[in-house]
Amino acid sequence: MSWTDERVEMLRKLWNDGLSASQVAAEIGAGITRNAVIGKIHRLGLAQRAKTPIAARPRVAKPQRPQQVAAPRMHHGHAPAIVGNVALALAPRALVMPDARPQEEVVIPMSERVTLMELRESMCRWPIGDPTSAEFRFCGARSPGGGGSPYCGYHSQIAYQPVQDRRRARDQLRSAARLA
DNA sequence: CCCTGATTCGC
DNA sequence: GCGAATCAGG
16 A cells, blocks of 8 residues: 555645544554655655644754664453443443543544554453445444453453353252252 | 654664 | 664653
């Protein structure tokens, strides 16, 4: 993939509308990353969006890149923590987050859920919709316990409920067998 | 930790 | 020209 005229146009629009680089990247999709967006912004001379009056960016000392060999990221095992505020997880973000978006709101696209590009390690990975559809999203709610669970409180319950039922049923059978 | 934009430099 | 890796900061 590359910067087609169409994508550049989209980039200009979204960036000028005030979206962050990561948001623009997620919106454009097509494998365009946040870094790609930022890089293009600078090449196009679109940096400094009339925002951040801190024009005097010293940006001193150039640190020589350590040239390190990409260290593999370690992921610790996940213990399914079934906690969290179910009501909060169910509540639309409009209710959870009063209105931290004064004017850019109109620009915030589509669903309030997240796309694959927007999905972060700390977010609920519960899939929503048809995976083959462009409308496919993930729950995106912040999972409880600092990412201990792959799902938010609400979806953790859904995810693990069947297992709990199965174990309960098994235990009941054992009890019955013991009494018999 | 989450995120933001800025910069460098190998490709 | 491109953008991952990295930095500096909120």
